[in-house]
Amino acid sequence: MPSAPDHPLPAVAARFAHATRVAMPVAQELFDTIAAATGDGVGMAREPYGANEQKASDLLEAKARQLSLEVTRDPFGNLYMTLPGADRQAPGWITGSHIDSVPSGGNFDGLAGVVAGLTAVATLQAAGLVPPNDLTVMGVRAEEASAWYAGAHGGHIGSRAALGILPPGELDSAINSRSGRSLREHMTEAGFSPDRVQQDHGTIDLARYRGWLELHIEQGPVLERLGLPVGVVTAIRGSSRARSCRCTGAYTHSGAVPHEYRSDAVLATVELVHRLEAEAARVRASGGDLTYTVGKLFTDAGLHSITKVPGQVDFCLEYRSQERPVLDHMTGWARSQAERIGAERRVTFDLGTFSVQEPATMDPGFREALSLGAAALDIPAMDIASGAGHDAQDFVHAGLPAAMIFVRNANGSHNADEAMDLADFELGTRLLAWMVAGQPR
Numbered sequence: 103m104p105s106a107p108d109h110p111l112p113a114v115a116a117r118f119a120h121a122t123r124v125a126m127p128v129a130q131e132l133f134d135t136i137a138a139a140t141g142d143g144v145g146m147a148r149e150p151y152g153a154n155e156q157k158a159s160d161l162l163e164a165k166a167r168q169l170s171l172e173v174t175r176d177p178f179g180n181l182y183m184t185l186p187g188a189d190r191q192a193p194g195w196i197t198g199s200h201i202d203s204v205p206s207g208g209n210f211d212g213l214a215g216v217v218a219g220l221t222a223v224a225t226l227q228a229a230g231l232v233p234p235n236d237l238t239v240m241g242v243r244a245e246e247a248s249a250w251y252a253g254a255h256g257g258h259i260g261s262r263a264a265l266g267i268l269p270p271g272e273l274d275s276a277i278n279s280r281s282g283r284s285l286r287e288h289m290t291e292a293g294f295s296p297d298r299v300q301q302d303h304g305t306i307d308l309a310r311y312r313g314w315l316e317l318h319i320e321q322g323p324v325l326e327r328l329g330l331p332v333g334v335v336t337a338i339r340g341s342s343r344a345r346s347c348r349c350t351g352a353y354t355h356s357g358a359v360p361h362e363y364r365s366d367a368v369l370a371t372v373e374l375v376h377r378l379e380a381e382a383a384r385v386r387a388s389g390g391d392l393t394y395t396v397g398k399l400f401t402d403a404g405l406h407s408i409t410k411v412p413g414q415v416d417f418c419l420e421y422r423s424q425e426r427p428v429l430d431h432m433t434g435w436a437r438s439q440a441e442r443i444g445a446e447r448r449v450t451f452d453l454g455t456f457s458v459q460e461p462a463t464m465d466p467g468f469r470e471a472l473s474l475g476a477a478a479l480d481i482p483a484m485d486i487a488s489g490a491g492h493d494a495q496d497f498v499h500a501g502l503p504a505a506m507i508f509v510r511n512a513n514g515s516h517n518a519d520e521a522m523d524l525a526d527f528e529l530g531t532r533l534l535a536w537m538v539a540g541q542p543r
């Protein structure tokens with residue numbers, strides 16, 4: 103729990119503190135009713151284009167109508183709830199996040215951002231403030247499609263479809279892990295129009311917006327460990343991934359063959375993995391932002407045995423960084439070290455192709471405004487990188503500047519035990535409301 107400030111708040115801070123407090127029942131009711139309607143017995147199960155995602159969307163829409171917002175949907179089921187501003191012609195803010203969840207997920211991943219948007223609207227209404235321009239709250243569909251759909255696709259279906267950066271072929275190559283049917287079929291069955299998905303032509307008119315703001319729970323432990331309720335996101339890390347790397351050596355007798363004649367795929371791969379770890383540590387020590395993960399590493403248990411020198415290892419490599427040059431450096435380093443170790447140890451590495459997802463840098467002006475706002479509202483906050491992907495990156499990639507507010511959350515995310523304190527959510531939402539109100543001082 104954040105402690106109460108030990109000095110009297112200036113007038114603006116006091117006004118927003120009071121108005122957010124008055125608005126919080128909106129958040130409490132939405133979190134409670136949506137959780138009760140969309141569980142799977144373990145956690146939340148708001149499957150993209152499934153019945154529970156629609157129920158959550160309907161409950162949000164009903165609340166938006168109670169708040170007298172203008173409500174529309176696009177052909178992909180995304181929900182837009184707009185509070186008219188003083189000047190309806192000039193571009194306004196669009197805020198929100200995704201409505202869906204992973205299977206047996208938590209209640210706050212995604213949903214917190216949509217609820218924060220509606221609670222910010224209620225905050226402005228409680229404070230008697232009309233935003234300078236329209237404020238639109240967006241409930242995005244199918245951000246978590248990767249958790250439900252196998253096959254070649256990049257997730258984030260709702261936002262990318264609306265922004266015109268979703269290749270339509272992904273709707274056919276994404277196959278539902280339970281039904282075996284395509285995303286296109288599920289989207290159609292849910293009453294929406296996958297045929298309207300066009301690359302280079304979105305349904306959102308970006309000229310109507312000055313930027314995207316997304317409040318989201320932090321899905322790592324940093325804010326909790328450092329004792330801060332709110333983070334201002336610097337960038338969403340991009341990634342460089344080699345999904346199917348192979349080291350090929352030679353199967354031989356483990357007793358009869360001396361080491362100098364072996365081509366041991368396990369020892370060669372382990373050396374590569376350690377050399378890459380050492381280089382990643384060096385990059386971080388010199389100020390670079392980097393995570394390095396070997397998510398899979400296996401021999402063929404049917405072919406290998408205790409009496410065999412192992413002849414093959416399969417593995418994958420993932421780097422994430424806010425900085426594209428760091429990703430490029432590590433990708434090149436992996437290739438050069440694989441070649442060296444291959445020659446030294448008489449094995450062959452095939453790392454395959456690295457697929458690169460560009461980092462999404464948050465807008466420096468928006469970030470500065472949020473940091474100033476946190477100080478003005480007496481909300482303890484820090485700068486923080488996002489290791490996880492979010493809808494915000496799709497807006498950045500489509501050309502709209504964006505910013506994100508993280509809220510402290512315990513027990514990680516993508517599980518049923520996510521635990522965001524509503525007192526922390528209130529602080530994050532207060533900052534969001536201040537931002538969309540035009541940053542009053």
Ligand SMILES: [Zn+2]
Pocket residue numbers: 200211212245318492
């Ligand atoms: Zn999320």
